[in-house]
Amino acid sequence: MRIVLNGKNKKIGLNEKINDLLSSLKIKSKFIAIAVNGEFISKKNYSKTILNEGDVVEIVSPHPGG
Amino acid sequence: MQIYDLKLKNNIILGSSKYPSPKVFLKCVKNIKTEMITVALRKIGDKPEKFYKTLSKTNCKILPNTAGCFNEKEAINTALMCRDIFETNFIKLEVIENKRNLAPSVKGTIKASEKLLKLGFKVLPYATDDLNFAKQLVKVGCKVVMPWGSPIGTGQGLVNIDKLKKIRKSLPKTTLIVDAGIGKVSHACQVIEIGYDGILLNSAVALSKNPPKFAESIYNGVSSAIESIKAGPIPESKKPIPSTSFKGIAFSK
Numbered sequence: 346m347r348i349v350l351n352g353k354n355k356k357i358g359l360n361e362k363i364n365d366l367l368s369s370l371k372i373k374s375k376f377i378a379i380a381v382n383g384e385f386i387s388k389k390n391y392s393k394t395i396l397n398e399g400d401v402v403e404i405v406s407p408h409p410g411g
Numbered sequence: 412m413q414i415y416d417l418k419l420k421n422n423i424i425l426g427s428s429k430y431p432s433p434k435v436f437l438k439c440v441k442n443i444k445t446e447m448i449t450v451a452l453r454k455i456g457d458k459p460e461k462f463y464k465t466l467s468k469t470n471c472k473i474l475p476n477t478a479g480c481f482n483e484k485e486a487i488n489t490a491l492m493c494r495d496i497f498e499t500n501f502i503k504l505e506v507i508e509n510k511r512n513l514a515p516s517v518k519g520t521i522k523a524s525e526k527l528l529k530l531g532f533k534v535l536p537y538a539t540d541d542l543n544f545a546k547q548l549v550k551v552g553c554k555v556v557m558p559w560g561s562p563i564g565t566g567q568g569l570v571n572i573d574k575l576k577k578i579r580k581s582l583p584k585t586t587l588i589v590d591a592g593i594g595k596v597s598h599a600c601q602v603i604e605i606g607y608d609g610i611l612l613n614s615a616v617a618l619s620k621n622p623p624k625f626a627e628s629i630y631n632g633v634s635s636a637i638e639s640i641k642a643g644p645i646p647e648s649k650k651p652i653p654s655t656s657f658k659g660i661a662f663s664k
Binding site: 378 | 450451452465475478484485493
């Protein structure tokens with residue numbers, strides 16, 4: 346299955362959840378936030394949210410800003 | 412300066428971008444004595460904790476922004492992501508309409524403010540110097556409004572000072588902060604002198620030749636402006652008033 350992760354195509358397994366994606370990416374930091382198809386997903390829903398074919402996933406973290 | 416239920420001793424909010432190094436940024440935070448720092452969210456890099464660790468060294472309140480958002484939906488979702496990471500309800504709301512001059516969207520900013528306030532956010536909206544725009548933001552519940560002095564990063568100062576004064580006069584109870592356009596210490600002083608509560612700046616400090624020194628100068632200038640206001644400057648007069656009396660002048664009849 347294909348998703349778009351931070352603007353780049355990525356293959357993931359069927360019925361993969363956000364938690365699974367983070368594990369495969371080896372992202373352990375709590376200083377991240379996620380949106381799927383432009384909608385914010387809270388941390389408590391990472392284990393419940395199943396990703397679908399073509400989903401656009403954004404993973405963000407703190408960055409300098411004005 | 413009152414930011415919703417938070418009282419800050421210092422009147423300056425500092426941006427965290429464009430510094431030559433984290434070390435220089437930390438020196439600027441120290442020298443400008445700010446208690447609140449703006450930050451952004453961007454796609455995750457190699458070390459997401461790195462910048463957060465720098466931030467935690469400042470002991471400042473975090474004011475996340477929605478910079479780069481071009482509509483209400485993007486801004487709201489970015490604000491929710493900010494809250495998820497920073498565990499704060501404060502949000503510096505930026506909904507940009509015009510990419511050329513980075514002017515805020517009136518409609519988008521008002522709509523997003525209204526929705527974010529209902530979601531429990533304490534919204535600090537970036538606005539222009541238009542009085543009706545500011546009034547509408549207050550009407551939907553914003554306790555803080557941040558009109559621009561001039562477009563972001565231009566360093567032009569307060570190009571429409573009379574318009575900014577009108578906002579102050581019309582909204583006496585709202586916390587007003589000039590966000591964007593500050594380039595010199597004198598600009599920051601003017602903000603205080605026209606009765607505004609504070610200044611939000613970034614590029615002026617970060618891109619100066621000696622950021623820590625410039626930060627210190629901004630702090631000193633703003634402190635002097637505050638003290639001078641307390642000392643009571645003379646009212647402005649349209650007519651000239653001689654400081655030396657004409658009485659007793661030589662050669663007079």
